[in-house]
């Protein structure tokens with residue numbers, strides 16, 4: 001069997017972006033898309049939305065995915081407000097203060113899925129297999145893969161983009177540090193009395209952060225509420241009226257009354273980080289390599305940067321790089337691991353700082369928020385991080401000179 005250059009396992013956003021970038025670089029590529037993806041409800045009740053950074057926008061644009069999103073369904077936001085419910089200090093970011101049009105863009109799950117599928121269909125040489133991976137056997141010259149539809153494939157390299165539970169990670173014996181957060185995330189779409197005015201808002205409550213993120217209708221918001229597992233269960237099973245009242249109270253009615261809500265879903269939150277990002281001819285990307293708390297809205301953004309870095313490294317190494325891909329994988333890991341460690345540390349520290357009950361820590365975080373709010377250069381640095389414009393970026397994620405501060 002003639003080996004394919006790359007087999008991508010997983011048809012989420014990270015998998016499809018990786019497949020498109022590698023195919024565009026001239027490699028032969030196959031992608032396995034599980035026919036029974038546990039996908040979330042789509043259409044009018046599409047509960048999941050992503051906040052995507054300008055860096056992610058550039059990566060998705062480079063492989064024609066961004067252009068396939070309906071412009072009317074992309075919601076840019078140019079302001080971000082964060083505050084501490086207990087002591088009231090507020091930190092506000094404004095894209096205009098550094099001459100940028102948007103801090104980030106909200107995109108609904110169903111819209112992203114449709115654009116990903118269209119991008120795959122537009123590449124007839126990229127072969128799509130509606131199957132899950134059942135077994136993987138790394139060999140000297142290639143990996144042998146057995147699919148659920150009875151087919152077998154041979155691959156010079158395998159990119160595992162198969163999510164936080166990554167079966168591929170387990171198949172090649174990569175260990176993963178795993179720690180559940182003491183919170184579940186409740187998600188819902190809600191209608192409020194007041195419009196969002198292109199602003200994302202997040203309050204830190206005693207049990208975790210609560211975010212109201214703007215959607216295309218000016219009075220509609222995607223809510224992500226991290227709270228104790230018991231409280232999350234109660235919020236999911238509460239009536240719509242009780243949920244709206246609880247939510248409005250928790251948010252201090254900053255957007256007026258919460259008028260209506262979709263049904264809610266709750267997810268356990270887990271921190272994961274693979275001990276190494278590769279073994280034999282297999283490399284991990286996205287949630288398969290690292291899973292972070294959603295409070296910073298950076299999980300998918302980090303996965304898209306993985307895809308861009310791997311594609312850039314693979315293109316530079318060419319076919320020679322695929323003979324012994326470990327060197328290529330190590331260069332990819334060197335570029336990504338430090339960034340991921342910093343992201344994990346920042347999100348964990350923020351989460352723990354706000355969960356802490358000690359009064360002196362409450363004072364410290366309040367003073368920290370208030371001080372940061374007044375320090376314009378520090379705010380610019382934080383904004384650059386939040387927009388994905390800092391760190392060791394792959395060329396296609398870098399802002400054009402005209403976009404810079």
Ligand SMILES: Cc1cc2nc3c(=O)[nH]c(=O)nc-3n(C[C@H](O)[C@H](O)[C@H](O)COP(=O)(O)OP(=O)(O)OC[C@H]3O[C@@H](n4cnc5c(N)ncnc54)[C@H](O)[C@@H]3O)c2cc1C
Pocket residue numbers: 009010011012013014015032033034036037038049050051052131132133134161162163164166167168185187224267285286287288294297298299300301302303
């Ligand atoms: C409440 C919440 C809010 C979030 N908000 C944001 C946000 O605003 N911005 C952001 O950047 N991130 C956000 N995230 C994180 C983001 O959702 C994830 O980081 C991202 O979806 C990971 O993408 P992925 O492609 O790596 O994995 P996934 O989306 O999990 O895709 C993995 C795919 O692999 C498939 N698969 C698994 N096993 C196999 C197999 N054996 N064979 C074939 N296929 C297989 C699965 O079916 C799935 O389709 C949020 C997360 C949560 C929980």
